[in-house]
Amino acid sequence: MTHVVTEACVMHKYQDCVAVCPVEAFREADDYLVIDPDECIDCAACVTECPVEAIFADTDVPEDQESWIERNEVESPDLPIAEGDSPVLASD
Numbered sequence: 708m709t710h711v712v713t714e715a716c717v718m719h720k721y722q723d724c725v726a727v728c729p730v731e732a733f734r735e736a737d738d739y740l741v742i743d744p745d746e747c748i749d750c751a752a753c754v755t756e757c758p759v760e761a762i763f764a765d766t767d768v769p770e771d772q773e774s775w776i777e778r779n780e781v782e783s784p785d786l787p788i789a790e791g792d793s794p795v796l797a798s799d
């Protein structure tokens with residue numbers, strides 16, 4: 708099991724989740740985050756921190772977001788660890 712970042716993160720990329728993750732599981736693309744399933748320990752600390760409710764347990768991902776399970780897994784190995792200091796992209 709792992710946790711998964713879904714589409715709501717795109718063009719938002721808030722960093723609240725990064726700040727609470729105990730194992731540096733978040734990886735950083737240009738305009739969204741993903742979670743490395745090999746690092747995530749399923750503590751769920753990030754879920755309630757996300758202002759746009761983008762993070763779910765992989766067993767709890769909404770049906771229309773299920774493609775993000777594979778995206779997190781496939782994309783995370785090639786992305787840098789999120790440092791938590793990137794600017795929030797959204798102005799809302």
Ligand code: SF4
Nearest residue numbers: 728747748750751753
């Ligand atoms: S569930 Fe816990 S370990 Fe996994 S990404 Fe969220 S904060 Fe990090």
